Amino acid sequence: MDIILNQYYLQIVIFVLVNAILGVSIYMTLSTGQLSLGNAGFMSIGAYTCAILTVKAGFPVYLAIPIGGAAASFISLIIGYPALRLTGIYLAIATLGFGEVVRVIILNLKITNGALGISGIPTLGTKISKMLSSFGLSRFGGLTAQQTSNLLVLVVLIFILAFLVFFCTRLNRSRVGRAFASIKADESAAEAMGINTTYYKLLAFALGAFIAGMAGGLSAHLTFFIGPKDFAYHRTVEILSFAVLGGSDLIIGPIVGALLLTMLPELLRSASEYRLMIYGALMVIMMAFRPQGLISEETVRFWKRKLGRRIKQ
Amino acid sequence: MKKGLTKWFTGMMIGTLLLTTAGCGGGSAPAANSVSEGAGTAKIGVVAYLSGGGAAYGQSQKEGLDLAKDEINALGKVKIELVYEDSRGNNTEAINAVNKLINKDNVVALIGPTLSGEMFASGPIANQSEVPIMGTSTTAEGITDIGEFVFRNALPESSAVPQAVKMAVEKYNLKKVAIMYSSNNDWAVSGYKTMAQALKDNGVEVLATETFADKDTDFSAQLTKISSLKPDAVMVSSLYQEAALVLKKAREIGITVPFVGTNGFNSPELIKIAGQAADGAIVASPWYPGKESEKITKFVTDYKAKYNKVPDQFAAQSYDALYIYASALEKAGSSTDRAKLRDSLATIKDFQGVTGKFAFDEKRNPLMDATVLIVKDGQFTELK
Amino acid sequence: MFWQQLVNGLTLGSTYSLVALGYTLIMGVLNIINMAHGEVFMFGAFVGLFLVNYLKVNIFVAMAGAMVASALLGILLEMLALRPLRRRAVSDLAPLISTIGVSIFLENLALKIFGPQSQAFPAGALSGVQLQLGPIRITLVQIVILGISFGLMFVLRFWLSKTRVGKAIRTTAESIETANLLGINTNKIILLTVALASALGGIAGVLVGLSINAVEPTMGLSMGLKGLAVLILGGMGNITGAMLGGLILGIAEVFTVAYGASSYRDAVAFGIIILILFIRPQGLFGKRQGGRF
């Protein structure tokens, strides 16, 4: 129990969950075969919208976070319409450029406080605790206020992630999900089969941006402070590597990728100087030996068959 | 073959997962494996920018701290053990590092992190956990507003910059100046704001305000523009690398007026990179290695002997920070009581460090004097 | 001031062009974007610095040395990070991600080896000398940068259009399969191209390091992104485009600072990327079909 309640581990698990949500966001756009490197940009739009709303306008967090997502989603529609005519690396580079432009704009706006960023953002934990105490529930037996609030945040994040997984799996098995998959497999064949590819690509793009924006809002309320630097190129690469390592065929892929890549730096703390080198080498090795990521449809099929056989025996 | 690979990878994945859990398990008994050097040893956690683009700063801090630790332990009044964590200049990493040090290593107090932004992100964690945390290089406004447990011995820009500006205005009779600053660096922007205010207070006209970004290398466009405006002086707020490149380029295109800088000017590296071009750079600094003082001479000599270079401000302030903790620990009389340590820290007065006389004010900011320095013939000298 | 700023823009732009040439060569032949090119550039700068500072060689020898060393790095890049990907049919995004991995690896390796501090060329390595031409002041470093960049670009153009190997590179760029059919050992040509592109990146690194007199491990990222912007501006795989695109970007940036807001300087490069991709995805000088070089 001590381990579970240790704030250090709790905090890491919380970051794992936020990163997993980011993983879902890149999965969403990748599910139509579009590689968008703009997710860090959408994340920052969400984070700033949300932080400004709570800090400066006094909005409640539970409202501000979805509004942040919606703002990111709205911007994604504006840039997505022309951008999604591009494919492959062209789209990747255009969205990478978009992320940088967003960063420079944030640096120059007054409301975002430029490079100084926004500090003193109320944490999700205290907000939730407050809400609960207003219902008469304050702390659970024997836990410190901090542990309580962290646990509550954990529960909320798990709930959000679970909902996203539920959302994606439901979507995958529906008409829209099949349209996504067909566009990913062969865009012009999908169009010839009567699918409005522009609409569905834009839909996936906007959904991905919404999720990234929400993740941004969440992380703003977990780190007390946001600055433009938090959403630069390195963040883009980080989000991308969740999908690369875990695989983007199935929703579980980027989630596992986020889990491993958030844990890995903590495990490698002692070798911190080599951490990023390992990170980089890992990306190269993955592309050379397993470009589909750790978890692919075949892996799942393989294990299904294997386990199925064992059960039959 | 294909199946083999699949299995291999899945195996690897499961292995990594197991390793992950094992890693968590390993730290399950934080109290048991933490204290190793006897009961009297105070464990202090350090969060610093040790790898990545800004690692030079973290490295200096580590060197200053290590030197101080050895001296303090040799004196024997208190025993200190330092636990370092790298923050890579990243807010999330800083949070994780602070959390780890507090909850896994059970440190009694913290030093760091290196950047103000990191402090904004991780300071609240320490404050909530009621662990004292002291910034040694976090000069931005509002750091100690985070809470009662947040201290700093870094002289905020609001105290250093006006001194430099005032001195320069008087000395060189400045009427109109140009400003340049790094707009994507939180700390530099904060310095810029203080600078602009100080100029206003002294009634100096600002001809132009130009920005650049950290890691920029080309400043010719901004400086050409400034050059055509013929200012009496140029104010620069940035880290030393950009500052040095600005100076070099400025001298190259014929701007010969004095340059007044924020804390970024305050580094031997500035002179190393800019060379002769650094002459005429003015900065206010609590740290001046050329000051006539036994304490400073000893520090500089020892530091030189150990690391073969002159200590910079990051090293000096970290060195002092650890001594401040040491005296607070001594007063508190406990090496594990965080609350007691905080209270005794808040009462620190008349502390004499290598950066001069020192005390915390009621907001846990430092009360200390800065010396205004100017670079002459490749040396920092006092501007009088 | 206008003319002085124009010279500033041209000097800056010519280094962008050199970096972009490396991108464009690899793009032309392999149809991939080498995200590690910026780090090759940084590596070249360090090699040049090492040669000048520790082996005390002449700066021009150091440039040649940096080119050779970067070419070797390029060969490693091709063999370890690109070739394994070509063996299997993977999406065109795989090399992008793989080279991003290489870039992270190289940047952190450099931090480990060279340390995070920026290092300078010794005084006297070309610095200091200036020429005054009417209202324009040009430093020797600027002249060297302009001279070497333009010289290399014209040599490259000539070499590609007139020599046997140059033509083989162009053939491979048109179609690897056709090149194979004509008896060209395409693996060798690709290796050569990546080495050549890296050599150009390496010398650009020395030139930039020389002009700002500071070399440090993270200098690759921002230059890499600028080169990428030029690649798209000029048209992917188009040599003229890379040359002119670099100059245009350099001048645009300098004039943004001179006559606009310096804080939007970085937005110029990326704004251009987005605008070009939306309006004219093939780039200013690119053609929709047909030849690349």
Add this chain to the structure above:
Amino acid sequence: MTLVLDQVSKSFGGLAALSDISFKVNDGEIIGIIGPNGAGKTTLFNLITGIFPPSEGKISYHGKNLLGLRPYKVTALGLARTFQNIRLFGHMSPLDNVMVGAHCRTKAGVWRGLWRTPAQRKEEKSTRERAQALLQLVGIENDTDSPAGSLPYGQQRRLEIARALATEPQLILLDEPAAGMNESETEDLRLLIKKIQMMGKTVVLIEHDMNLVMNVCDRLVVINFGQKIAEGTPAEIQKNPLVIEAYLGREEA
């Protein structure tokens, strides 16, 4: 008249791929389009289905102008196609492939798919049942778990037809459905095409297997070098010297 092509031309970069092609397709017919490789047959299909616009000329379907319509809209109007080089969604199951075909005849969006509303479940059920029926029609086991890309060649071709049929077309364009099939597979295909005709649909067929073409088509259009050189019943075409020359080469060269 179902499909009408009126003086359709297409050129790529100055080189004419098709010039002045006109013909009509009547309801319920099976029309064969034949001609040597490179004659421009697939280009013709691409023009009809809106992959790219013709340089000149008009194409209409049931009186509606097809020019400028994006491919998915053309499909929604009731024209479906298969591809010369099979373009299935390789990683998806055969059933899912066919269900994608039903896309333009169904409605459920994100919301309904998420909450599985009764309307969505009903729609999903009927889509699945129809897809299964289509798989049965073309002779593919519908309980297979393996992805479409791993099916044998002949089955992939038939699966493409099932997918096209799922869009509920009035007219189906088949691009070399027999390519790579052996004799017995081709015979199955012939029966399938006949069945499709019996379902009241119109078929336009590009095919090189002359046995199949001559046996299944009502009428043939012959294209060579981008031009229509003949049109008529199989018997007429077989006797047409121009066709024989185009197809087999000139007798006396």
Add this chain to the structure above:
Amino acid sequence: MLNISGLSTSYGSIKAIKGIDLDVPQGSIVSLIGANGAGKTTTMNSLVGLLKPQAGQIKFLGQEIRGLAPHKIVNLGMSLVPEGRKILAGMTVLENLEMGAYQRKDKEVQADLAKVFRRFPILEERKQQLGGTLSGGQQQMLAIGRALMARPKLLLLDEPSMGLAPLVVSDIFKVIQEINQEGTTILLVEQNVRQALKIAHYAYVLETGKIVLHGKAEEVAKNPRVMEAYLGGAKADT
């Protein structure tokens, strides 16, 4: 000259050719005919090393060449004029031809260039024009000329008549015959069956990846099965 036995090539799980046996004697023209999708182009690409066959033997001039890289096969004296011509659209006609002689270091390259220009005068007229601006027939001539620049002992032609006007087609066939008469052995894949069989000495008929018929060209030409495959039904013999 070329002996193939048991050659099999697959794309993924699809077997495109399944155990082909084929011989090309020195000095002959051998024709490989068959419907679309029968595996003709796959066969050609397997021979020159663009595809890696799974099984079988390819002996060229007595040497096993299966699995060799394409440039090594070209070096041994085998050149392919690919389906769709694949000329270098962004390079000039002259450069296209020069690239054909990429591997040669002897001094007769210029002489061979002159020879190609004699054979196709139009190419000389347009030698500074970009390859992509030529008409289909000229592109085919360029593709053949380019292959000849390598001085191949065995020339493989994949559908040289594809998409060409009838008059041009007969010109191309004439040239093919001339090239053969000058001593180059030829393996020809064609859809224009009658023309192909007319100039060929031997013929092989490929159906769904297997050789179903082979023999002397005139015998194959008379075989009703061939006519049936191309014009369908028994009515074909007009």
